[in-house]
Amino acid sequence: MSFARYIARGELARALDDMARGRVTYAPRREGDAVVFRPRAEGEEPLLARATVPPKGVIFPQSERLFAFIREKDPNDPGHTTVRLDSTVDIEPALIFGGRPCDARGFHIFDRVYLNGPHRDPYYAARREATVVVTLACNKAGSTCFCHWTGCGPADTTGSDILLTPVGEGADAGFVAVAVTERGGAVLEAANLPEADAARSDAAQAVHAATQAALDAQSPARDLSATPARLLERFSDSDFWRDMSDKCLSCGACTYLCPTCYCFNITDENDGGDGMRGRRLRSWDNCMSSLFTREASGHNPRMGKALRLRNRVGHKFSYYPQLHEGVVSCNGCGRCITGCPVSVDIREMVVRATEANEETPNA
């Protein structure tokens, strides 16, 4: 079902308007020195820079209302109250433009948990189904990029509906748009665009190959197939995890900037002090926070930052792959490294855990 269209650079805003007809479009916008996804106005020229924060919030909001509760006193029996729930979910058709392949693949990591696991999450499912993902292939390798280690790549289409590849320069600049899914195909058709000719399709292939080569030149891809077991072997090596986490501040920046982190917290918030009305919220949670594992008794099985960081690395590179056919729940986008106030490097931890074991197999 794959077909390709060509969008001239100057036509992008117009094409996007047509593709997004009837949908809220989220596109990167610069705010201060950060680039974030914001609803785009019709005709607005979108920014092509890689966003500081991935677009995961569009499908998995930072904080969302699951339902509202209203307690009502029985007028005939004031001691008796009934609870009424309002679980209306307001979901609009949306289109995410300008995420990178690592961002889009994040939704695929989510899908395994929230759609195709033993439980289907209705809130996630509704947003996921209502959202078209238009991804921009990368033509540069950032210094923190390591997508080629994790099964992702600069032109990976997993999780995307349409993949755009920037081709040409100056007056000849444009994008080759490839429909990845049927839904993507329908959206792309609506834009009324010319066919991408063979030369342009080849140019797109060349961009993919060049970026891949740049990544390989920067750091050769690693085989992570042994990593899940190796990390488990390192599980109780407290000196190793202390060394790895010494500089960690135990803030949650890495998890909130991560396109694959899907943990959440559920809280009830009262509207007013009488407890008669309120909302149940689901919000992002992060394993770097002490509250993440603190039990009602006050006991915390992950007391220190070393144990919390171990969980983060372990979850992405060991526990998740063991449950999901070896798929690593890290896409190598490198935002956790770039966004970390003290530059904790997840690559270093994964490599060191693997290599250290090679040196001392019985450690």
Added chain:
Amino acid sequence: MPVLKGKELRVVGFLCNWCSYGGADTAGVGRFSQPTDLRIIRVPCSGRVDPMFVVKALLGGADGVLVSGCHPRDCHYSQGNFYARRRLETLKTFLPALGIDPDRFQYTWVSASEGQRWKNVVSTFVEKVHQLGHAPRIEEAAPYLPLAAGGDSPRAPLRPLAYPAAGTLAASLEQLREKIRAALPELDCVIGWQQGFDALHATPLFMRKPEDVDKLTWGPLNVHNLATYLPQFKNRKVGVVVKGCDSRSVIELLQEKLVEPDNVRVFGMACEGVVDMARVQKTLDAGNADGAMCADVAPAAVAAEGDGLTVEGEAPARLKLADVVAEKCRTCDTPVPLLGDVVEGNASAPAGPAPDAPPSLEVLDAMTPEQRRGFWRAQMDRCLRCYACRNACPMCVCRDHCIAESRDPHWTTQEGNVREKLQFQVIHALHLAGRCTECGECQRACPVNIPVLSLKQWMNRSVRTLFDYRAGVDVNAVPPLLAFAVEEKNIKEHGL
């Protein structure tokens, strides 16, 4: 006096049980007519009123807040209202930073016998709030992002910044390494910097073995304030490498007894300024069409010498230090650490003139209250609530027990809205009043570059004006909000 005409507004009153609550009672018994807009919350003492209560009320929709306690020198807990007076006066000068009219908040003193005075106080205050009308809500403010926000400051550093020649720098660094190696056997570790994931980033280094010391680096990429790590080494001996500004954080920690003087060894190095990574990135990206296709392409090598950074690699460049230096370095007057068992580098580096208002504060100063509300609305909108600002702050020592996340007391909800996010920033700023050394780690740590430092700078300016005090200068001083004077020099007794 008749009840005020027109619609009732929401005015919250925090009244001390022993005086003002009794005073209001006396007014009631005396059948004095009073406005009905006031909702009274009885507290044991005005000293119990945390300024956060007031801000929470004002951000939450109150049109005015009145705090009333016993007259100074007449507290039932002998000193509660003395502390309250300092805190509440500081708060009053802070509210404009958020775009809240300070006239919506008032504190005063009314004794149990002063029924008539209570009636006057409450009538005058409520009338004033009526003149101001309904308080505008921050979440309804029109987003306002002035171009200057987080942008380039035109102001040149107060003193010329110049790194010594590569040889001299290497020699100072080697001396520092020698001293650390010598001290290491009796220390758990020494915290310094090493090269990070690319040539453009340094990262904290924890030196435990002598060979670790070889990795220690020095230069304008050492942006981190390593004092942040000290409180977690309780009862263990630890060393830390500091720049001039970082040394103020160590002083503050010692002063508040959050680290013990016998357990910390300070290795100081005179500093010539550190860079603002966002500015460097922007400068390197400047030639990129489409606002950089990928924001983090790194050079092969970066070296500091003289007044600039030499960048080698795909796109070689020479960046002027004055263009990319961190905001705090522009007004720095403590390039040489104020304390240190060892101080290396150019220890006679000239201190600049005393700093006046930091350039980033000028941005906030130039706004109208309405613009400030819009400014915080637009800035806080992208806050992820990751709390990197808090965790990077050397003076934030509650760590895992921060009230920002506590359900009991329940200070902030998990809602992702501007009000809750700003409420947290206010909590942070209020807890740092008179303690913040303006190291800027909160703002540097923010992954989405929210200018949260300016709230603390505003607060510090208030503290300087009111108490003539600067944090992190004198180990023996007491932070002004942990103390009081019976007669306050710069606070006039509020008689409403």
